[in-house]
Amino acid sequence: MGAIRVEHLFHAYDDGGREVRAVDDVSFDVEQNAFYTLLGPSGCGKTTTLRCIAGLEEPTSGEIELDGVAVVSARGIVPTNKRPIGMVFQDYAVWPHMTVAENVAFPLKVAGDLSGREIQAKVMDALALMGMEQFVQRRATQLSGGQQQRLSLARALVRDPKVLLLDEPLSNLDAKLREQMRAELRQLQRRIKVTTVFVTHDQVEALSMSTTIAVMNQGRIVQEGSPREIYLQPNSRFVASFVGATNFVTGVVDAYDDDTRSAYLSTPAGPLCCRTEHAPEVGSAVTVAIRPEALEIGYEHPGRENLLEGRVQVGLFVGDAVDYRVRVGDQVFRVTGPQRSRFHRKDAVVLHVPADECVVIPDDPEVPAGVQATVQDQGAR
Amino acid sequence: MAAGTQAPPSPPPPASTPMPRVRRRRRFGSRTVIGGLAILAVIYLVAGPLLMLVLTSFQDTSLGLVIRPPFPWSLQNYVDVFGDSGTYSAILSTLIFSAGSLLVAFAVSITCAWLVERTDLPARNAVFVLLVAPSGIPALILAISWSLLLNPNNGLINTLLRLPFGAEGPGPLDVYSLPWMILVQGMSLVPMTFLLITASLRGVNASLEEAARASGSGFSTIVRRITLPLLRPALIGALIYQFVTVVTALDVPLVLGLSGGVSVLSTEIYVASNPVGGLPNYGVSGTYGMFLLAVSLIPLLFYNRIIGRSQDYATITGKTFRPKTIALKRWKIPAVLFCWGYIALSFVLPMLVLLWASFQPYLGVWGLDALDRLTTAGYGEALGGAQFLDALRNTFVLGVAAALGGMVLAMALSWVIVRSRSRYRALVDILAFVPHALPGVVIGLSTLVLYLILPIPIYGTIWIIVVAMATQYISLGTRLTTAGIAQIQVGLEEAAETSGAGGRQIWQRVLGPLLRPVFLNGFLMIFLASIQNLTLPLMLGSNDNVVLSTLIWRRWDYGDVTGAAVLSVTMATITVIAATLLRRTTGTRGL
Numbered sequence: 001m002g003a004i005r006v007e008h009l010f011h012a013y014d015d016g017g018r019e020v021r022a023v024d025d026v027s028f029d030v031e032q033n034a035f036y037t038l039l040g041p042s043g044c045g046k047t048t049t050l051r052c053i054a055g056l057e058e059p060t061s062g063e064i065e066l067d068g069v070a071v072v073s074a075r076g077i078v079p080t081n082k083r084p085i086g087m088v089f090q091d092y093a094v095w096p097h098m099t100v101a102e103n104v105a106f107p108l109k110v111a112g113d114l115s116g117r118e119i120q121a122k123v124m125d126a127l128a129l130m131g132m133e134q135f136v137q138r139r140a141t142q143l144s145g146g147q148q149q150r151l152s153l154a155r156a157l158v159r160d161p162k163v164l165l166l167d168e169p170l171s172n173l174d175a176k177l178r179e180q181m182r183a184e185l186r187q188l189q190r191r192i193k194v195t196t197v198f199v200t201h202d203q204v205e206a207l208s209m210s211t212t213i214a215v216m217n218q219g220r221i222v223q224e225g226s227p228r229e230i231y232l233q234p235n236s237r238f239v240a241s242f243v244g245a246t247n248f249v250t251g252v253v254d255a256y257d258d259d260t261r262s263a264y265l266s267t268p269a270g271p272l273c274c275r276t277e278h279a280p281e282v283g284s285a286v287t288v289a290i291r292p293e294a295l296e297i298g299y300e301h302p303g304r305e306n307l308l309e310g311r312v313q314v315g316l317f318v319g320d321a322v323d324y325r326v327r328v329g330d331q332v333f334r335v336t337g338p339q340r341s342r343f344h345r346k347d348a349v350v351l352h353v354p355a356d357e358c359v360v361i362p363d364d365p366e367v368p369a370g371v372q373a374t375v376q377d378q379g380a381r
Numbered sequence: 382m383a384a385g386t387q388a389p390p391s392p393p394p395p396a397s398t399p400m401p402r403v404r405r406r407r408r409f410g411s412r413t414v415i416g417g418l419a420i421l422a423v424i425y426l427v428a429g430p431l432l433m434l435v436l437t438s439f440q441d442t443s444l445g446l447v448i449r450p451p452f453p454w455s456l457q458n459y460v461d462v463f464g465d466s467g468t469y470s471a472i473l474s475t476l477i478f479s480a481g482s483l484l485v486a487f488a489v490s491i492t493c494a495w496l497v498e499r500t501d502l503p504a505r506n507a508v509f510v511l512l513v514a515p516s517g518i519p520a521l522i523l524a525i526s527w528s529l530l531l532n533p534n535n536g537l538i539n540t541l542l543r544l545p546f547g548a549e550g551p552g553p554l555d556v557y558s559l560p561w562m563i564l565v566q567g568m569s570l571v572p573m574t575f576l577l578i579t580a581s582l583r584g585v586n587a588s589l590e591e592a593a594r595a596s597g598s599g600f601s602t603i604v605r606r607i608t609l610p611l612l613r614p615a616l617i618g619a620l621i622y623q624f625v626t627v628v629t630a631l632d633v634p635l636v637l638g639l640s641g642g643v644s645v646l647s648t649e650i651y652v653a654s655n656p657v658g659g660l661p662n663y664g665v666s667g668t669y670g671m672f673l674l675a676v677s678l679i680p681l682l683f684y685n686r687i688i689g690r691s692q693d694y695a696t697i698t699g700k701t702f703r704p705k706t707i708a709l710k711r712w713k714i715p716a717v718l719f720c721w722g723y724i725a726l727s728f729v730l731p732m733l734v735l736l737w738a739s740f741q742p743y744l745g746v747w748g749l750d751a752l753d754r755l756t757t758a759g760y761g762e763a764l765g766g767a768q769f770l771d772a773l774r775n776t777f778v779l780g781v782a783a784a785l786g787g788m789v790l791a792m793a794l795s796w797v798i799v800r801s802r803s804r805y806r807a808l809v810d811i812l813a814f815v816p817h818a819l820p821g822v823v824i825g826l827s828t829l830v831l832y833l834i835l836p837i838p839i840y841g842t843i844w845i846i847v848v849a850m851a852t853q854y855i856s857l858g859t860r861l862t863t864a865g866i867a868q869i870q871v872g873l874e875e876a877a878e879t880s881g882a883g884g885r886q887i888w889q890r891v892l893g894p895l896l897r898p899v900f901l902n903g904f905l906m907i908f909l910a911s912i913q914n915l916t917l918p919l920m921l922g923s924n925d926n927v928v929l930s931t932l933i934w935r936r937w938d939y940g941d942v943t944g945a946a947v948l949s950v951t952m953a954t955i956t957v958i959a960a961t962l963l964r965r966t967t968g969t970r971g972l
Contacts, residue, residue, distance in 0.1 A: 056875050080878040087879035093872035097894045106890065107880035155880065165879070 002029035003195035004036070004053065004163060009062035011048050011219075022048040023059065024219030030197060030212075035189055037198045039206040040216035041242065046199045047167060049216075053197060054087050054165050055080035067162040081110075086156030086194075087165040090172060092148040094140040100127070100151055101136045107159040126154040129188070146177045153185075157192065164189070164196040170205060182208055203243045207231060215239050237361055240289040247290045247333045253280045262355060269308045269328045274358035287361045293336040294357035297324060297343060301352045308333070308351040312343045326351060416801060419793030420809055426790075426852040427815050430827030434674070437830050438667035458664040462672070467644065475645040475676075478563060478634070479627045485567025486623060489723060490574040491616075496716050498582045501706045503717060509579070510961075511724045516572035517960030518731075519913040520565075521930060522949040524636035525937055526731035527565045529738050529946070531556035537734055557641025566633045568727040570623055577622070581615030582608075600707065621680045622817075628677050629820030631916040636937070646673045650822040651920065654829070663830055670823040678818050732953065738946035759943035764951065768932065775843045776912050776928040783850035784907040788900055790851070791858030792866075798859075799866045813863075817856035824849050825920025841923035849917045854907045861906065865899030909959055912952075 011023035023045040030036040038046035051057040053064055055071065055078065064072035066085070071078040086107075095103055104123045108114050114122070127133050130150040135143065143151060149169060156164060169185075170178045186209045189196050200206055206213050207227040214224045215238075223230060223239045234240035237248065251267030256279045263280055265272045265288065272288060280286050301307055310328035315337070317323075322337040326349060335351060343349055441455040462468050496502045497509050515523070530537050533555045542553055555561070593607045634648045644652075646669055653666035709716055740755045763769060794813045798806050816824070828849040832840045839845045869892070877891045915930040922931050929952050937945040 054875075054879055056878065079883075080875075081881045081883050083879075085879055087876070089872045089876060091870060091872050093870065093876035095873055095876070095891060095895075106877070106882070110877075110880065110882040110886045110890070152876070155876075159881065 003032045003034070003067055004028075004030035004197065005063070005065040006049070006053065007063040007065075009049065009052060009064065010060045011045070011052060011057060012060045021219050023052065026062075026216075026219070026221055028214055028221060028224060030195055033193045033195055034211045035186065035196045035198060035209055037200060037206045037210035037213045038216055039200055039203065039213050039243070041201060044216040045219040046201075046216050050165055050167055050197060050199045053163070054085055055083055084162035085165055086159065086161035086163075088149075088152050088156050088167065088169045090168040092145075092152045092172070094143070094148045094152055094155075096139075096141045098140055099136070100132065100138050100140055100143070103140050103151055104155050104158050107155065111159060122158055126158040129157065129192070130154045146173055146181070149173060149181065153188075157194070160194075162195065164194045166196060166198045168200055169198075171200070171202070178205075185209065207243070215242065217242075233359060234289060235362060237287060237289070240359070240361065245292050245334055247292065247295075247331075249288045249290065249331070250285060251288065252285050253282050255282060256280065263360060269331055269333075271306075272353075272358055273305050273355045274360050275355045276360040278360070278362050280360060289359045289361055290333075290353055290357060292323075292334040293321075294353050295333065295335040296352045297326070297335050297337045297341065297349055298352070299347070299349060301350045303352055306353050306355060306358070308353070310349060310351060312345055312347045312349055314345060315341075315343055413801075415793050416797040416809075419790055420797065420805075420812065422790055423794060423812050423855060426848070426855070427812065427819070430824060430831050430852070431819075433831045433834070434667050434670050434823060434827040437663050437827075438671050440664050455664075458668040461665055462668045468649070468669075471644045471646055471649050472672075474559065474638075474643055475628060475647075477559060478566065478643075478645055479624060481560075481563035482566035482570060482627050483620065483623060485564060486570035486574045487616075487620065489567070489571050490578050493720060493723070494575055494578040494582055496709075496720060498579055499707055500709050500716070501713075502709065502720065503713070508720050508724070511728060512575050512720075513572050514957055514961060515569075515728045516576070517909070517913075517957035518569075518728075518953050519915060519930060519956070520569040520630065520632035521636065521915045521933060522735070522953055523569050523731055524565055524633045525933070525945055525949055526735045527561070528556055528636060528640075529734045529942070530730065531561060533557070537737075555641065557637055557643070559638075559643050562633055562637045562643060565637065566627060566630060569633065570627065571727065573626075574619060574623055577619040578612075578616070581612055581619075617683075621683060624680055625677045625818065625820075628673065629822060629916075631822055631919070635915075635919075635934075646676070647820065647822045647916075650826060654826055654920065663826070666826055667830070670820070670826050673820050674818070674823055677820055732950075735946050735949050735953070738942055739950045741943060741946075743943060759947045763936070763944040763947040768927070769948075772927045772929050772932040775926055776930075778843055779846055779850060779918075779928055780908040780912045782844075782847040783854065783911040784904045786847065786851040787854045787858045787907045788862070788903045790855055791862045791903060792896070792900065794855070794859050795862035795866050798863055800871070813859040814856055816852050816854075819853070821853060821914065821916035822920060824853050825917045828852070828917075829921055841925055843926040843928075846918050846921050846926055846928070849921060850907075850911045850914065853914070853917065854910055857910065858903045858907055861903040862896075862899055865896060865902075869895050905959070909956060913956060 006029075007027045009023050009026045010021060012019050012021045014020075026045070026049055028036070038049060040046045048057055052059045052062075052072070053066070058077060059072055062072060063070060063074075066083055069078070069084075071083050095106070098106070101120075101123055104126050105119050108119045108122060124133065124136075127136060130153055132147065132150050132154060135147065135151075140148065140151065149172075153169070166185075170181055173181060182205060198206075198209065207230070210227055212224065213227055213230045214221045215230060216222065217238055223235045225233075230239065230243055234243065234246075240246045240248070249267045249269055249272065251265035251272060253263055254266055254271075255264045256262070257264070258279065261275055261277060261279075263274045263276050263286075265274065265286065267288070274288055295308075308328045310326040310333065313325040313327050313332065315322050315324045319339075321339055322341050322343075324335040324337050324343065326333045326335050328351065333351060337343065438458055439454055439456065441453040441457050493508065493512055497505045497512075502508065528536070531539060531554050533539060536554070536556065539554055556565075589611065590603055590607055593603045598606065629647055631647045631651060634643070634645045635651065637643075638645060638648055639652075650666050650669045650673065653669065654661045654663055656662070739759055740757065742754055742756055742758060791813070794809055797809045798813065828845060829840075832845055832848075839848065873891060873895070874887060877887045882890065912928070913930065915934060918926070918928045918931045919934060927935070929948065933945050933948045933952065936948060
C-alpha cells in the first residue's frame with residue numbers, strides 16, 4: 001500500500017456563476033519513500049492538489065489517504081494540524097518573532113508530548129541535518145534566503161512526518177543556490193526516507209529529483225511516469241513541449257515494419273524513420289517530437305536515413321553547447337550542437353536524427369481531424 | 382504493452398462527472414463566532430445611536446425627550462431649523478471655516494513636507510519633529526492660548542501692537558472672529574496633514590521620478606507631471622479625511638466662535654442640547670446633527686472610491702532609498718525662515734503664553750509689572766484639589782477603556798475583513814468605516830439620547846463617554862489593524878497549522894506575538910486621541926464624569942484663566958510627551 005493515496009480529487013470554485021475546476025479528477029498513489037513530483041505550468045492545479053493533501057484547502061470531492069489513514073473522505077475531513085505532515089512553503093513562512101531554535105521547536109512544543117530536554121535534542125538533530133547548528137540562537141529574520149529555506153525544512157522534518165510536502169521550495173533562491181539545494185534535498189530525502197510530494201514548474205528540478213513525475217495541465221494529470229519516461233516518451237504535444245525544448249514535425253505514415261517497430265513517414269522536411277511501439281495506421285497523419293540534442297549537425301553525414309538538409313540561421317554560443325536554428329524547408333529546427341562546433345550563418349548543413357529519438361506522439365489534438373479516431377483507438381489499446 | 386512505454390492517460394471523464402460533496406468541517410469555528418460578535422457589537426455601537434438620531438429629529442421634543450410611546454412624531458424640528466435664517470448663516474460659516482482651515486493646513490503641510498522630504502533644507506529632522514509635536518496638543522488648548530495672545534482686550538499681541546501708538550481700548554486684532562478661527566483651526570490640522578503627506582511622499586518610488594529625469598524632464602516638469610499626479614489619491618484622501626475632522630470640530634468654534642457670535646453647525650448642536658438656560662431641545666439638535674451627518678458623509682463616499690482606486694498606483698514598494706535631494710540655493714534662507722517661523726507661531730508662542738498665564742494670579746494687562754506678580758499659587762490651587770485628581774483618574778480610565786475596547790473590536794473586524802472569505806466582508810469593511818463619518822457631536826448627542834432611553838445605567842458616568850469614544854475611534858483602530866494583519870502572510874499561519882498547531886495555539890504562539898506591536902500602536906493612538914477629545918466628554922458630561930479636557934473648558938468658561946492655563950500646561954506636557962514617545966516607538970507608520 002502506498003504512503004499517499006489520492007482518488008478522484010476535485011476542487012471547484014464559483015467564478016461569477018461559472019464553475020472553475022482547479023483540480024479536475026486527479027488520482028495517484030505515492031509509494032513509501034518515493035519522491036513524487038507534481039509538475040506543470042502555473043494554474044494547472046498542482047499547488048491546489050498539494051494544499052488539499054495538507055488540508056489547507058478543502059476539496060469539493062474525492063478521497064485522500066495519508067499513511068493508511070483517510071484524511072479526506074465522505075465521512076469528513078481531518079484538520080491540517082492532525083495530519084502527519086511537514087510542509088515547506090515557497091516563501092519559507094519562517095516566523096519572524098522567534099529564534100531559529102524556537103521555529104524548529106514549535107511543532108514539538110504544540111504537540112506537547114516531549115520534555116524540554118528531548119525537544120532540545122531533536123531540534124539540534126534537525127538543525128544539524130540541515131547544517132544549521134551555528135545559527136541556533138539567531139533571530140529568524142537575520143538569516144539569508146537559503147538559510148531560511150534550510151530552517152523551514154528543518155522545521156518540517158523535526159517531528160518525523162510521514163509525508164513531506166514541498167511547495168516550490170526552491171523557486172525563491174538564486175540560480176546557484178537552487179542547483180546546490182536540488183542535490184542536497186534529494187540526498188537528504190534518500191537518507192531520512194520520507195515520502196515526499198514536491199510541487200514545481202521547473203522541469204529540471206522535476207527531472208533531476210523525482211522518482212515519479214506527474215505532469216499536470218488544466219487541473220488534470222496528463223502523464224505520469226519516471227523522469228526518463230516523461231522526457232524520452234512524452235505522450236502528448238503538451239508534455240513534450242513543457243518538459244524541455246522540442247521540435248515537432250507532422251507527417252503521413254507511408255509504411256510500418258512490425259519487425260523493427262519502425263514507422264516510415266514522409267514529412268515536409270524529408271522522409272523520416274521513427275521507432276514506435278504503437279503501430280500507426282498507414283496513411284494517417286502523426287506528429288513526431290525530436291529533442292534538439294537528438295539532432296546531430298554537420299556538413300555531411302555518412303548515413304542515408306533520417307537526414308534533413310537545411311541552412312543555419314543563427315548559432316548562439318551558450319557555453320556548454322551551441323544553440324543553432326536551422327531552416328529545413330518551411331520549418332526552423334532547434335539543434336544543440338557540440339560546444340566547439342562553428343557553423344556559420346547561411347552554411348548548408350545536414351541534420352541527422354536516430355530513429356530511436358523520433359518520438360511519435362500517439363494522442364495529438366493538432367493532428368488533422370480525419371485521423372483522430374485511429375489515434376484514439378491506439379490509446380485505448 | 383511493451384516495457385518502457387507509458388500508458389496513455391485514461392480518457393478524461395465527461396465534463397458532467399458527478400462530484401459528491403465532501404462533508405464540510407467548520408474551519409476556525411471560534412473565529413467565526415468572534416467575528417460575528419464583533420460585527421454585532423459594531424452594529425449596536427453605530428446603528429443604535431444613528432437610529433436614535435433619526436428618531437429624535439422627527440419628534441417634538443420641546444417639552445423634553447419622550448422615552449415611551451406614543452411618540453410625538455413631527456416635522457416641526459425641520460421646519461424650525463430650516464425656517465431659521467440663523468441656520469443658513471451657520472452653514473455658510475461652517476463652509477468658510479472648513480475651506481479656510483483646510484487651505485491653511487494643506488498649504489503649510491505640502492510646502493513643509495516637500496521641503497523636508499525632497500530638498501536640502503538644513504535641520505530637516507528637527508523641523509519634522511517640531512511640526513509633528515503639536516499633534517499632542519488638543520485644539521482646545523491651542524484655542525485657549527490664542528485667545529490669550531489675541532483677545533481684543535488684553536491679548537499679548539494686541540497689547541504690544543497698541544504700545545507704539547499709545548492707543549487705548551480693544552483691538553486692533555480680534556481672535557473671536559472667523560479669520561482667526563480659520564487660522565487656529567488650520568494650525569491644529571497641520572501635524573496630522575503633514576504626517577499624511579510626508580508618508581505618501583516617501584511612498585512614491587523615487588525611481589519613478591528618476592526615470593522622468595532620465596527621460597530628459599526638468600525639475601518643474603517632474604513635480605507637475607509625475608510627483609503630483611502620483612500623490613493625487615493620497616492628497617485627496619487626506620483632504621477628505623481632514624474635511625470631516627474640521628466640519629465636526631467643536632473646540633475652536635466653542636472657545637473662539639461663541640464668544641464672537643460666530644456659529645457653525647457643530648456649535649449649534651452643542652448649544653441646542655446644552656442650553657445656558659431652559660430645557661435642552663434634542664429634536665432641534667438632532668436635526669442639525671442629521672444635516673451635519675449628510676455634509677460629512679458626502680465627501681466620504683468619494684473618499685472610499687479614491688482609496689479603492691489608489692491601489693492601482695503601485696507606489697508603495699518598500700524600497701526606501703532617498704531620491705536625490707534638490708538644492709534650494711538662494712531659496713534656502715526663505716525656506717528656513719518659513720519653517721521655523723511657522724514652528725514659532727504654531728507651537729512655541731502658544732506654549733509660552735500658556736506657561737506665562739499659568740504663573741499669573743489673574744489675566745491682567747501685559748507689562749513689566751506683571752513680572753512682580755509671578756506666582757505658583759495657580760498650580761497649587763488647580764492641581765491640589767480633589768476635582769483635579771478625579772478628572773485625572775477619569776481621564777485615565779477613559780483612555781485605557783476606550784483604547785482597549787476599540788482595539789479589541791478593531792482587531793476582530795480587521796480579521797474578518799482581511800482573512801475571511803465570507804461575502805459579508807465588504808459590508809464589515811463599510812461598517813468599520815462608518816464611525817469615521819460620524820461627527821463627534823453627533824455621536825455624543827445620539828449616545829446621550831440612547832442611554833436616556835435604554836435601561837442601561839451608564840448615563841452621567843464615565844462609561845457612557847467610554848462607549849461613545851470607542852465608537853468614534855473604531856475606524857482609526859481598524860485602519861491600523863487591517864494594515865497590520867494584511868502584512869502577516871497567510872503562510873505564517875499555515876506553517877503553524879502544518880506543524881500541528883490548533884486554532885488556539887496559532888493565536889497564542891504565532892498571531893498574538895506578531896500582532897502585539899500593531900495592537901500596542903493602535904492602543905496608544907486611541908488612548909491619546911481619547912484623552913484629548915473635548916467633544917464627547919462635553920456632550921456627555923455631568924458632575925461625576927469630568928475629565929481633564931472638560932475640566933479645562935469649565936475653568937475657562939468660568940473665567941478662571943490661571944486655572945485653565947495651569948491645567949492646559951499640565952495636559953499638554955503629558956500628551957506631547959506621550960505623542961512623541963508613540964512616534965519614537967512606532968515611527969510614523971501608525972498613520
